[in-house]
Amino acid sequence: MKNKKTKKIYITTLIFLIGLFSLGMSKPNQTDDGKIFKKIYIENQEVGHLTINEAKKLIYKKYPLEVIHIRYNDKNWDITPEDINLDYNIDKSIKKAYLYTRGEDKVENIKKMFNLSFKDSYIIKLHASYDESKLSKILDEICNEIDVEVVQATIKISEGSEIKTTKSKDGIEVDIINLKETIYNMIDKKNISTIELPIKIIKPNVTTESVKSINSILGQCSTSFYDKSSRGSNIHVAGKSTSDLLVMPGEIFSYNKATGARTWSNGYKSAKVIVGGKYVNGEGGGVCQVSTTIYNAALLSGMDIKEVHNHTFTSHYAPRGKDAAVSYGYTDFKFRNPYSHPIYIKNIVNNGAITTKIYGCDQDRERIYIRTQEKFNKDKINVNTYRIYLNEENKKIREELISESTYKVK
Structure with a gap:
């Protein structure tokens, strides 16, 4: 039993040394060739074997910053990336990919390269950022343009029993929670598309029929x-x-x-x-x-x-x-x-x-x-x-x- 464990440790160590030798002999300048190490991904796109500029060109094309289009009947609103400071932080993610095997700890770098060569891949998520206050201000302006206050029916009865009524009217209100959630999800998934403005019909508590x-x-x-x-x-x-x-x-x-x-x-x-x-x-x-x-x-x-x-x-x-x-x-x-x-x-x-x-x-x-x-x-x-x-x-x-x-x- 002891011999089997010793043999297993020996084989593992041998494989590790062969891996290190392979990494060192086949591409002696791997960490200095200006390219990202293999099997490193930005989201689901591999950027291994690419230079920083090549990776940027690829990822910016894959995940472009697009205009958010909102539509309601004959009205349209556009929210540009600049309007809300939208950023997928692609440059930071690519820099992180490039430096992943170029840390100060040389042994750690070798371990990472070994794992990437023979075992796991490394995936970096793009973390979108935007100015929440700017987005809220734009959405508030849309609400002010669309919202219509609900009108309650009224009734007035005189001392002489004369009855006068006014009619109720439905209100319209942008479903702001739904709208924000839709925008947040699109930004998070980096998949911008046209949004049909969600609205709610607000029914009056006091209707024309009730007062009549x-x-x-x-x-x-x-x-x-x-x-x-x-x-x-x-x-x-x-x-x-x-x-x-x-x-x-x-x-x-x-x-x-x-x-x-x-x-x-x-x-x-x-x-x-x-x-x-x-x-x-x-x-x-x-x-x-x-x-x-x-x-x-x-x-x-x-x-x-x-x-x-x-x-x-x-x-x-x-x-x-x-x-x-x-x-x-x-x-x-x-x-x-x-x-x-x-x-x-x-x-x-x-x-x-x-x-x-x-x-x-x-x-x-x-x-x-x-x-x-x-x-x-x-x-x-x-x-x-x-x-x-x-x-x-x-x-x-x-x-x-x-x-x-x-x-x-x-």
Whole structure:
């Protein structure tokens, strides 16, 4: 066994020495003849046995720097190599090929030549470089020329129920990620070709068809108040901020989000509010009447009630079980539009009354009435609020529990 290993080492060493002898005797000036050693490649092109100039001529022809053509309908754009400082760094790669067997370490040079002569080839990749910022600037200019902003349809309903709509329009947007990726890949592969400009059609969230579907009142409610007061002023402000709102299918309406903080800077005044079961002056007193009015319209419109809270005491403007107390940052009133068509909230505030009308598609209109069930318990009143759906003969189809409220008895 030992003799076999010794013999194998001997044969390997002999082959190596013969190789060195062959390299040295057959071409004594191999490393000084001005040519690249054999079996060295730039990408998939062999440059062995070529001078530096011969290799440059071959590789520049094989991998030319070409203009990037971009096309869209009747528009054309050209990006020249100079525009983005595109370079395949061919000179550096050829120099690397030439110096591969001409290093300072002579023994290492001989090893490399031996491997190239009897074993492996050596492949050098061309590493493309370009100015990313210059390319991005050119592509931004193309985008500015092509992009068309999407137009959402709009709807406006007057206090007299006159409906006016505007049409939606698709937007056009250059698929910049796709475009850049295509250019990067072409540069990386050194294979430039014409690009069909990739674009995306941006569909509006609010379409002409959706706003045109709003043609009927689904539910409405009115409550009254004393107009000549700080509280009345707050009702006007809150009524305006929660009016003329479009709620799309599946979208959730949040009263607090619609009004924002009830602060002086947002137009609200100090008025009576209930805090800890007591009436005190606070900013935004009266806004609960607006949320309550919208709540009752939402109940009759078949909205999916997601959050509602009752007051500590029975309200003077709504029956027990039909009020919606709100406090910015703490309690909210929310509902979801359950229909496949949008709904539109319209508040009318004048002459000491606020009326909320919820408009929608007549296909979504249902026969609904609200029932409350009260139970007195010592100093409290427990109230369950139910929504009942009726068929065309006014017979009950189904019933759902909306809320469970508890009021203190004064």
